[in-house]
Amino acid sequence: MDKQSLLEVQQRISPFIHNTPVLTSQLLDEMAGAKLFFKCENFQKMGAFKMRGATNAIINLTKEEQERGVVTHSSGNFAQAISLAARNLDVKAYIVMPNNAPLVKKEAVLNYGGLVTECEPNIKAREQASQDIVDNKGATFIHPSNDLNVILGNATAAMELLQSLPDLNFLLSPVGGGGLLAGTALAAHYFGNHCVVLGGEPKAADDAFRSMKSGHIETNISANTVADGLRTQLGDINFPILQKYVDHIVCVEEHEILKAMKLLWERLKIVVEPSSAVAFAVVLKEKEYFKNKKVGIILSGGNVDLETIKFS
Known part of the structure; x- marks a missing residue:
């Protein structure tokens, strides 16, 4: 760096x-x-600032990875950021959200083109649902901060x-x-x-x-x-x-x-x-x-x- x-x-x-x-x-x-x-x-x-990191993460994927899409788990800003950044770059975005996430946040993700999968509201369920999408769709997981x-x-x-x-x-x-x-x-x-x-x-x-x-x-x-x-x-x-x-x-x-x-x-x-x-x-x-x-x-x-x- x-x-x-x-x-x-x-x-x-x-x-x-x-x-x-x-x-x-x-x-x-x-x-x-x-x-x-x-x-x-x-x-x-x-x-939110998360648009910056989400965009850079998707841009840095290979063409093959972009064709298979991306996945993240988030109930907030990163879910929206990945959805919009992916739409801008013509990439599918799979978003795992807890089933108790506010409706306004879910609607924002859907409006940006994110494909929402709901799960139980705990980290284990989020990670498992994300892994299932990686396994079944070949999508690349992008962590919101790490x-x-x-x-x-x-x-x-x-x-x-x-x-x-x-x-x-x-x-x-x-x-x-x-x-x-x-x-x-x-x-x-x-x-x-x-x-x-x-x-x-x-x-x-x-x-x-x-x-x-x-x-x-x-x-x-x-x-x-x-x-x-x-x-x-x-x-x-x-x-x-x-x-x-x-x-x-x-x-x-x-x-x-x-x-x-x-x-x-x-x-x-x-x-x-x-x-x-x-x-x-x-x-x-x-x-x-x-x-x-x-x-x-x-x-x-x-x-x-x-x-x-x-x-x-």
């Missing part, structure tokens, strides 16, 4: 994604005591930010499965100027924080957090990248996530999902650490069910 290969990834996927806007707010800067730059992946196609091509595609969000703002002191993203934070860290390493990378994580699902402390991948017994996109855990491909290139991870409480999300809705006038607000919550929590610095924040997505959204 080097700078040139990341630039090639960026060039390869650019016809299929948006170079998303960067927003600022004088009021939020004053609240944080720092200069903040929000990279708005909520404006990405299908509403896949190098997914990680490299994700890196392009931070690359775009650093290409426009090369003198950022800090760069933050939320961490769940680790695919976005790993990509962000690689981008900062190759394109930043001594840019320090931090992850933000809910205290209620702090496996990445504990993993960085212990040196091996930890798991959560429960993950009862409003940041539903961050309930997954690290993998053996992205974790070594975090260990090498991420300075540390900061945990935030549920009320801090909700406060940060409300501020983003109110002050930036944008719709972001709770997971997106976690990195901003870190900046508000650790004001002294970021004081008078230039801080880039990846807002990971904006796919929320407005019927269930709560700000307190």
Whole structure:
């Protein structure tokens, strides 16, 4: 992995994604005591950064693999990302979703052309259903976060930010499965100027924080957090990248996530999902650490069910 290969990834996927806007707010800067730059992946196609990794993963398949299709298991953004990316590249997408997934998410996948298979709502059932499709259809499995091509595609969000703002002191993203934070860290390493990378994580699902402390991948017994996109855990491909290139991870409480999300809705006038607000919550929590610095924040997505959204 080097700078040139990341630039090639960026060039390869650019016809299929948006170079998303960067927003600022004088009021939020004053609240944080720092200069903040929000990279708005909520404006990405299908509403989240995952479009980048999904597109890069499918593009990197051989012609024969593309003809047999791809499969993933997801109830959220990656299901939509794989479905849309596959449609754009004329590839079949088989999506395994738990049978209790919100109807709005299932409909979004179907609208993007994904072929949905429902299963029981547990990881064993998801993995078995995915394996059955691999065995029967010859489709290639693509993991939502623990896949190098997914990680490299994700890196392009931070690359775009650093290409426009090369003198950022800090760069933050939320961490769940680790695919976005790993990509962000690689981008900062190759394109930043001594840019320090931090992850933000809910205290209620702090496996990445504990993993960085212990040196091996930890798991959560429960993950009862409003940041539903961050309930997954690290993998053996992205974790070594975090260990090498991420300075540390900061945990935030549920009320801090909700406060940060409300501020983003109110002050930036944008719709972001709770997971997106976690990195901003870190900046508000650790004001002294970021004081008078230039801080880039990846807002990971904006796919929320407005019927269930709560700000307190």
